[in-house]
Amino acid sequence: MSRQGPVGSDRVLDHEGFPGRWEILETADETGGERFKTRMELDEQGELPPHLHPTAEESYEVIAGELEVQVDGEWSTVTAGEKVVIPPDTEHAFRNTAPAEVINIHRPAMQFEEFFRGFHKLKTERGVPMPPDGLKPSILLAMLVVEHEDEQRVVSPPHWSFKLLARVGRVLGYRLPE
Numbered sequence: 001m002s003r004q005g006p007v008g009s010d011r012v013l014d015h016e017g018f019p020g021r022w023e024i025l026e027t028a029d030e031t032g033g034e035r036f037k038t039r040m041e042l043d044e045q046g047e048l049p050p051h052l053h054p055t056a057e058e059s060y061e062v063i064a065g066e067l068e069v070q071v072d073g074e075w076s077t078v079t080a081g082e083k084v085v086i087p088p089d090t091e092h093a094f095r096n097t098a099p100a101e102v103i104n105i106h107r108p109a110m111q112f113e114e115f116f117r118g119f120h121k122l123k124t125e126r127g128v129p130m131p132p133d134g135l136k137p138s139i140l141l142a143m144l145v146v147e148h149e150d151e152q153r154v155v156s157p158p159h160w161s162f163k164l165l166a167r168v169g170r171v172l173g174y175r176l177p178e
Contacts, residue, residue: 028109036109065100121177139169
């Protein structure tokens with residue numbers, strides 16, 4: 001039986017400029033590494049670019065509103081009460097044009113929590129906009145993506161470009177937030 005952790009400031013990722021409110025419901029530690037589960041309250045408009053998870057399955061269950069999900073180049077609309085499961089190593093993306101509430105699960109949990117927390121810190125501590133609007137924000141995002149390439153790889157632009165930017169960032173002495 002899984003246990004849902006208490007809601008607290010360390011479990012809620014939101015901030016002005018962050019895409020909605022993400023609440024961590026279950027961590028890798030709480031599920032024995034089986035899954036990482038969040039509840040996303042998405043703003044009126046949001047988009048996640050095409051990416052894949054090399055060895056993890058991802059699912060989106062829409063609680064309220066609707067979410068457009070692309071799997072292997074095909075877009076479909078997932079409405080309240082529906083769920084879509086994306087197999088490992090499958091290109092996918094999502095976008096919403098109105099507020100939506102979505103349960104998001106990654107199986108196995110791997111280091112997804114650290115990735116999401118790193119993404120949140122880039123936005124809140126370094127002011128990195130999404131999408132990034134300059135060289136330094138692009139480099140910092142690339143460094144985070146490459147650090148978590150076992151969990152997630154961006155498909156467009158291609159992953160090699162993230163690796164190149166991350167290398168440039170290391171040469172320039174850039175560091176990700178702790």
